[in-house]
Amino acid sequence: MFSETEKETTKSFSWKNEIKEFISAAIWAVILAFIIKTFIFQLTYVPTGSMIPTILPNDRVVVLKFWYKIKPIERGQIVVFDPPNSANSPPFIKRVIGLPGETLEIKNNTVYINGKPLKENYLPAKMEMEPFGPFKIPKDAIFVMGDNRQHSADSRYFGAVPIKNIKGRAVLTYWPLNRVKVLR
Known part of the structure; x- marks a missing residue:
């Protein structure tokens, strides 16, 4: 009825081996998920409107955690960071x-860097901003602002953000589906 090969295959099957294999795969999946979430990327929910029109409230974004390990921070990038002096605050998302x-x-109503006006094509045409500064940014920090300048708690209020507080660069809005886009 069964060939010799089929008999050996049937004999070697055991639920014990299947369960061991399943547990092993589950453990490796958990380890891999931990490594990815800790070192590579995370998915972040944006609860506020401080980045309107670029990112809307309730958008979800992909944050590359390793980005600044391989490339320097650049002006205009959107970063996720722990706000200074706020141990229990959730991470913020703002533009460098x-x-x-x-x-x-x-x-x-214009930002000046070292006395030169900054071009900010991502902002609405008529953006009202209170006068600020001059402010010298420390050598180990960055200055961040929300795109919705009139409704953004940012470096104008809490100061420069230490580079060590940066969790990663926001690169993509992935939810809701009608707002999927690469962030620039």
């Missing part, structure tokens, strides 16, 4: 405006 060592000032 000023880099270490630069002097930032806001006057006449």
Whole structure:
């Protein structure tokens, strides 16, 4: 009825082996998920409107955690970070405006970096901003602002963000589906 090969295959099957294999696969899946979430990327929920129009409330974004291990921080990038002096606060998401060592000032609704106006094509045409600065950014920190400047708690209020507080770079809005886009 069964060939010799089929008999040996039937004999070697055991539920004990199947359960061991399943447990082993589950353990490896958990380890891999932990490594990915800890070192590679995370999915982040954005609860506020501080980044309107770029990111809307309730959007979900992909954050690359390793990004700044291989590339330097650049002006205009969107970062997720732990706010300074707020141990129990959830992470914030803002745009990098000023880099270490630069002097930032806001006057006449324009941001100036080292005395030169900053081009910010991602902002609405008529953005009202209170005068600020001049402010010298420490060598180990960045200055961040929300795109929705009138409704954003950012470096104008809590100061420069230490580079060590940065969790990663936001690169993609993935939810809701009608808002999927690469963040620039």
